[in-house]
Each structure stands twice: as structure tokens, then as C-alpha cells.
Amino acid sequence: MNAQIAWEVMKWPLAACLLLPPLLAYLGLHVVKREVIFVDLALAQVATLGTCVALLMGYHFDDRVTFWISLAVTFVGAAFFSWSRSTRKSEVPQEAIIGITFVVAAAGVILLLSRVAGGKEELEHLLTGDILNVTKGEVGQRVVLFGALGAFYGAFHRKFALISSDPARAFAQGMRVRLWDFLFYAAFAIVVVSFVRIAGVLLTFAYLIVPAVCGVMLARRWIHQLVVGWATAAVASLLGLWASYQMDLPTGAAIVGTCGLMLAVVAVAATLRPRAPA
Amino acid sequence: MNKLTAIKLATVALIALAGTAASSAARLRVVATTPDLAALAREIGGSAVEVTALAKPTEDPHYVDAKPSHIVTLNRADVLIEGGAELELGWLPPLLESARNSKIGSTAPGRVVASQGIRMAEIPTTFDRSRGDVHSLGNPHFLIDPLSAKVVAANIATHFAQADPASAALYRANLASFMARIDAKLRQWEGQLAPFRGAKIVTYHKDFVYFASRFGLEVLETLEPKPGIAPSPAHLAQVIGAMKAANARVILVQPYQNRRTAETVARQTGARVLDIAQQPGARRNTTTYFDMMDYMVTTLATALRGG
Numbered sequence A: 001m002n003a004q005i006a007w008e009v010m011k012w013p014l015a016a017c018l019l020l021p022p023l024l025a026y027l028g029l030h031v032v033k034r035e036v037i038f039v040d041l042a043l044a045q046v047a048t049l050g051t052c053v054a055l056l057m058g059y060h061f062d063d064r065v066t067f068w069i070s071l072a073v074t075f076v077g078a079a080f081f082s083w084s085r086s087t088r089k090s091e092v093p094q095e096a097i098i099g100i101t102f103v104v105a106a107a108g109v110i111l112l113l114s115r116v117a118g119g120k121e122e123l124e125h126l127l128t129g130d131i132l133n134v135t136k137g138e139v140g141q142r143v144v145l146f147g148a149l150g151a152f153y154g155a156f157h158r159k160f161a162l163i164s165s166d167p168a169r170a171f172a173q174g175m176r177v178r179l180w181d182f183l184f185y186a187a188f189a190i191v192v193v194s195f196v197r198i199a200g201v202l203l204t205f206a207y208l209i210v211p212a213v214c215g216v217m218l219a220r221r222w223i224h225q226l227v228v229g230w231a232t233a234a235v236a237s238l239l240g241l242w243a244s245y246q247m248d249l250p251t252g253a254a255i256v257g258t259c260g261l262m263l264a265v266v267a268v269a270a271t272l273r274p275r276a277p278a
Numbered sequence B: 001m002n003k004l005t006a007i008k009l010a011t012v013a014l015i016a017l018a019g020t021a022a023s024s025a026a027r028l029r030v031v032a033t034t035p036d037l038a039a040l041a042r043e044i045g046g047s048a049v050e051v052t053a054l055a056k057p058t059e060d061p062h063y064v065d066a067k068p069s070h071i072v073t074l075n076r077a078d079v080l081i082e083g084g085a086e087l088e089l090g091w092l093p094p095l096l097e098s099a100r101n102s103k104i105g106s107t108a109p110g111r112v113v114a115s116q117g118i119r120m121a122e123i124p125t126t127f128d129r130s131r132g133d134v135h136s137l138g139n140p141h142f143l144i145d146p147l148s149a150k151v152v153a154a155n156i157a158t159h160f161a162q163a164d165p166a167s168a169a170l171y172r173a174n175l176a177s178f179m180a181r182i183d184a185k186l187r188q189w190e191g192q193l194a195p196f197r198g199a200k201i202v203t204y205h206k207d208f209v210y211f212a213s214r215f216g217l218e219v220l221e222t223l224e225p226k227p228g229i230a231p232s233p234a235h236l237a238q239v240i241g242a243m244k245a246a247n248a249r250v251i252l253v254q255p256y257q258n259r260r261t262a263e264t265v266a267r268q269t270g271a272r273v274l275d276i277a278q279q280p281g282a283r284r285n286t287t288t289y290f291d292m293m294d295y296m297v298t299t300l301a302t303a304l305r306g307g
């Protein structure tokens, strides 16, 4: 296998894995600060549930309608999460609600797919994705979309950051937290739905959470955490794609594996190097 | 001999030498989606081709996990042999799109669709995609009928000769030999299964339909309610009832199918679960099409005898 062919085969997966995860890492940082880690997994699963609804209605995975149905279902999930969040100390922690949402959505996927031809295999496909066969058009669309959403988050970063790290102060300042929260989750839903379609639930979750956790472990300030996160995501992508090609492994799962590896390396580095005060 | 003639002769010799070197090195690169198609390609191509199968012998031909090597292999192929009739619908099209190889494009001479020329069984009379299954163009598991294999082999030979006219005579000779061997072996296989004419078997998927009709067996039920739809409790209850009423004794399960489902049904009916595989290479010493058929016929005959 020479380098020319390797490049031909891997260039669009490489583009997808280098250009798209930065926004995921940014969202991951919010989620880590909110201490609602599994919101990622739950939303990704709700997006998948939406895809299954479309499949059961007879649409194909690649149909445009499937995307819109999936997005609509995920918006419902986003609205639910922003509604269920409360500043008051509640008897029911939000993490519990998120966990329940994940489990119910996952079970819903299994129930719906039991009525779809090849459902068992479709299930695995939705979980592991098909990043290897991503096309130029799919990457291009997402680069534009992620760019626009990145600009949106960038423009309102201060508000989102305040709500994420100090919601009590945001309420105290009279911010409309519920509204901003819904905007945050709605944009989040678009990102998750469009990325899950090419990468599957597992890889989406890995890109959302691993770079963010690495960032938090090694740095204090937002921008530094982001830079660490982006570097982690890029290295994990390159390593994972290389391993997938060299050892002929399923591509998405290989990248999730290298993300885990990166986390281990960063964890060791973080314990060896005492964290500097901010 | 003057100088000019010497140069001319030397040039001709060199060209001839280069030609032979190229033809021995440049074997036709053939990719088959499944190992059984690859086995047929080897029968016809012999030493003139280099055959790769994309699916593993133990993998469900409807669902194959995409790997980088698949794209590389397709990218360099001269000929692609696919089963057709949507057998590979779930995984081949995106790989082909990534491989971007015009030699094996959908209308190119390098593309062999095995189902062309096959009299397909179980073509649905109503077409309703939302309730459909993975056999919406008819049953694509026809290669385990030796007469279907003959049709496919002839189809392969035609395409090989088009893609590589230099070896056309070899392909024709190999095809003739293959046809003769099939005819001889078919009589033997029919003889082996003749005592069990009318025997009722149950399969997990609708993957023994052509085999059963060739050898006079009856596929009573499948554990899947429809091809590709996972078994449901109500359907299994119905299968158990039917098996008891008809006294079906054998449930055939392939390596990639859920054996536990078959075991559950077997416990209720006293039938036996028979592990069987259709793809050459899934069992030891089954590299060729003939090995594979020998193995399947013998295994099934033994099981039906109650051994």
C-alpha cells in the first residue's frame, strides 16, 4: 500500500477528524464545567433515536428527511434538558434525568430497530458510524455549518461561559438563563446530529469529552484548556487514522481507542506536573 | 547483418521481453465481494488472475464492516464481482464511491453482477419499502445451487475475456472444465441427498432456499420473520408449532447468526442445531467451491440421517 493510495483513501476522514472536533471540544468544555458529562451521550443517543424513527417510517439513512426528523427529535431532547435544569437545589439531580434519558433513548432505538430490516446491524452502524466512507460533500457541509455555529458560540461566549461555570451568578445578574440554556442546547443538538450521522455515537462522545477533560486536567483558563483540547483531538485523530490504515482496523473505533490512550498520557502528565495557579 | 538491422532486432527482442515480463507480472486483479464468488473467479481465472474477497468467510454478506483495505483493494481492481440483487446494498456502494475506480463502474466491462441471468426466487409481488426486508429484489443466496454457479461462472468468464483478451483462451478452457466437473459432482451430491427427499429443515435466514429446491428438501420456516428482521417471540412460537406439527428435526445456523435463538427453539422442539457455513474458507479444507459443496452436502446428509 503506497502513500498515494493511503492519502486517497484517508484524506476525507482526515479532514473530518481535524476540522470538526475543535467545536466539539469547545462544547465538551461547557459540558464538563456544568458537570453534566452524559448530556453528550444522551443527546447523541436521542439523535440516533430520531434517525431510527425516520428509518421506521421508511426513509433511508442518507435521506435529507432523516436528518430533519433526527434534528426535530433532538430539539425536543434539548428543550427537555434546558427545562429540567434548575438553580434551586432539587431532590433529583440533573445527572439522574440525563442518565434516564440516555437509557430510555437507547432502549427506544432497540425497539424501533427490531422492526427494521437488518436492524441489529444498523444498530451497530449507528453506534460506530462510518467515518471511513465520509465524502467531500459531507465534510464540506459540516465545515460550513460548524463554522457558523462556532461564530455563534464565539459571539456569545461570555454569556455561555458564565451560565456554565457559575449559574447562580448568572441568575443573580438577571440573565434569562433558561432561554440562553435552550439556545446553547439547540445549537449543541445541531452539532451532535450532524456529527453523529458521519461518525456514530461513540466517536461523537469521545470527541466531545476526551479533549475537554484533557484540557481541564492540564490548564485553568478557557483558552488554554481549549488549546490543549484541540491538540489532544488532533493527535488522537492522526494516531487513530494511522492505526486504522496500517493495521486495517475499523476507523471510528480506532480513533476512540487513541482518544482513550491520549487521556491516559495526559493524566500521567498532569500528575507529574503540578498545576500552576491561574 | 548491418548495424541498423541489429538495432531493429535488438529493439524487437527487448519489446518482446518486456511484453512477456509485463504479462506474467500483470495478472488481472479481481475483487469479489464474498468468498464464494472469489472461489468461482479462481476456477475461471486460474493463474491469470489474482483474486481478493472483501467479506470474510464468517461474515454476513449483507453486512460487512468497512475497512481501509477494502477501499484500497477496490481502487486497484481490474474486475469487481458482486452478488447483486441488493446482497451488498448495505455496505458496497459507499466503499465504491470512496474507491473511485472507473474500471469497475456500474456499467464498465470490469463489473460482474452475478445475479444477472439467474432465475431469482422469492421476488416480492408487492413492493413496500417501509415494511420491506433485505431481499427486496428476490433471494440473493443463489450460489449454493450448482446450476446457478454454472451461470455465474460463464458470466465471469465472459467479463474476464473482455478485460484481458490475451488470456481469453485460458478462461474458456477453465470454464469448460468447471462446467464438466460441476455436472459430474452434481450427480454425486444428488445421490447423497436422495434418501432425504422431502425432508423439512429450518434455517435462521432465507439462505438455503436454492439449495433446498435443487436437492428436494423443504425449508419449513425461518427463525427470522422476514429476511433481516430479528426473531420476535410471537414468530418463534409459531415456528415451534410448525416444527412440531411437521416433525422438522434440523435447524441450520451459520457462523454469523444467533445460535442462541436456534438453541431455544431446539429445546422446545427436540430438534438439533446444525452449525453450517456457506462460504468457502469458513471451515477448514474448504477453499474451493467443490470443497464447500462437498462439506455442506455431507454435513447435512449426516444430520438428516440423525448422526
Ligand SMILES: [Zn+2]
Binding pocket: B062, B134, B135, B140, B141, B205, B206, B207, B227
Ligand atoms: Zn439474505
